[in-house]
Amino acid sequence: TLASNNAFRNFTRWQSRQTLGLIYVSPALMDSYREQLNKQASKMDQALRDLLMRLSPAPQAISYSLSNEGFGQLHELHLPKDLVIAMVANTSATMSAFKEGSPETNEMIAISLLRMIGNAEASYRATSGNANYGSLEELINQHLIQKEMLGDEFLKKYGYRLGIVVAGDDFQATATPIEYGKTGNRSFFVDKSGVVRGDDHGGGPATVADKPVLQP
Template sequence: MGTLRFEKAIRILFVLALLVRGVGTQGQTKETAEERPSGALASALVAACRQNEAQFARYQTAENAAAFAELTPSQKSDLMKRIVQAGDAGRPLLSSAAEGRTVLRCETTRGTTELRFGTERIRENLAFVPVEATGGRRAEFGMVREGGGWRMLSVGLVLMNIPELAKQWATPKAAAGAAENSEAAAIVTLRRLAEAVVTYKKGFGKLPTQLAQLGPARRGEISPEKANLIEQELAEGTKGGYVFAYRVVAPPKTKDAKEAAGESTEPAYALTATPAEYGRTGKRSFFLDASGELRGGDKQGAEATAEDPQVEP
């Protein structure tokens, strides 16, 4: 009886030893695989397929990992879905093709994406892994050695610049608000320019021919060339994300005295304000002349004219 118990105990210990060895071997295999750029990339894409934020961040550079942590959950999800070209969180399946290259299948409720790895190329601390996705789409993932492991650097020709992505994703509402503020400021600046033009005419008996003449004078020496009415930036035609233009408008030509009655024969002026970067610094363009009526609208970045609808203050 004692001998049987002893043999049974030996068998149990042997099985346990095999299990422990197997677990250790799997850990070593994964660790060894991740020592290669393609292995680290595979782990990153597996995490992206699963929508595992913490695991995905492990394979980012320190700067990208920090920026990734600041993204909203939906932004993190969108980024990972783009990386594996999957429409939703999925179940990753790693395998090897006949030639021994890695194949990752990301199975989601919306379909399955297959990513086939090509031969990695290593150049010192940089590596490039070509990947072919479902439908024949190809991309080359750049990897960089950092902190003792390989981290994602680029997708195709685009750097994995998560801090910049964070700025772009974080600012749609803020950008819209900033654009509206720029538009409001542009209207104020246009009216200030109109006042400066009128003041110039009163002081020198004629209209300025260009904005530069309204600019600051040296040591306060006011002259027709430098009237000291506006700051240098505005005198150069830019301020607050808008480009300002000024021109002298010739009086309309009339056919006879009746038509000319009551009409001024003196030159007038026109001022315009156009977004320096359409969409980002503003959408609306504005036009203002001696009549004092503000006109304009969304001109898709083009200059406003006297034919545009009136803009309410």
Template sequence: MNCKLFIFLFLAFCCLAPSGCANVGNDTANNTLTETATNASINPGDSNRNAGLRSSIKIEPNSPADVVRTFYKYLREHKFREAIFLTNLRPAIEGLTETELREYQVDFERIGNAIPENIVISGEVISGDRATVMANLPGEDPDKTEVQKIELRKDGDVWIILSVDEAAEARIKKEGKNYFRLLRIETHEDEARDMLDRISRAEFAFAMQKGGEFADLETLIKAGLLPNDVRTAESTGYNYKLFLSDSKREFTALATPAEYGKSGRLSFLLYSDGTKTPQIISRDNGGKPLSR
């Protein structure tokens, strides 16, 4: 949730037609790429001799490995349209105008900023119209990389990355350019519920140290119990407000869409009198705050 807003620049000419991204090896068509990779077949019995052993795989232009390499290159460069055109998410973005695409700036940059500078391609397996590429990518711990498998499918003469499963791909084809808008709404609503749960836990952690008294948002943030972005809807899509009773032994927290129908549809309310398990209620209230 601690995402910073950066200036998002789009190229004047992006891939807008199916043929626009067919040749994903344009950056490398005139030279052979070689990626250094960890040798996955080191003999355990030769651990001393092979310690730190590195090998290389040759990456041919327009091959599955080249598509993966180009995809992450585009993400790092924040060329999100070009990157997504290399995946089965393409129907969700090819109908978007540049103005519409900019609306997802913060959401896409969360991904782009997490891509390491060097992606190590460690293997490529092709079987008919399917392929698997192995690469070192951030795992659950964003500060560490691990070998992950990236699946691809050949459509005509082009390899595409399977970013989503068949069910999601069918949904994307059905919703088209509305897919990211609806997905963002769902994501922001899930995050709003999670944030209210986090506020609840922060309040009780604070109260345990303060004789049962709760605190306002700023106090919880300064105590390191809540992230800074709870102050603004810039990255969360929701406005958060916290109200304390005069005795500071009851609190009510609200989460309301910053832009109804765009950043979220559901409004949320969390209430606690300090004696019962806090409950979160939500409903579509037309973008207005809920009340008890």
């Protein structure tokens, strides 16, 4: 039990004995967060990497307490200092990576475009498509997609090439980087399921066999 756990007792020793509620995040879970942070190191500049290397390698717990000692409810949250510094460093690295024209930003745009196409196809099929999916031109004519979003200028700006194949009650759309490694690393795919899938194919197209992608 937690009561017999040394880490729990040490990290909650500060709490009032009149505690009404508490939340405890174990050092083991915080250690997994640190591992994820280390995976982002390649996207950080040298100064941020040096900062992270100076942080304590020993994971610490997060603890929260709600107490009432006669003066109203008191909420207290204790965060490890190194965790706060690491979170700031991670946020800074993420903001630096997602600048306009970066592969990461282009990939997010490509995912959004395929989701937009998937939604437009579903709407077309349910209305004027009579249970069939439509070409990009038909989607544009039905005002389900803005023509500018699929124009050459827009696609070149965000470094991805779109392709769509429609066959009656089925369709497949893909997005592949125009210049692999520079405008994007991953390729993406969507079909009538509406699930956007993708992976790094060295600039080749993604397929239905790829894993679903997550977008923040």
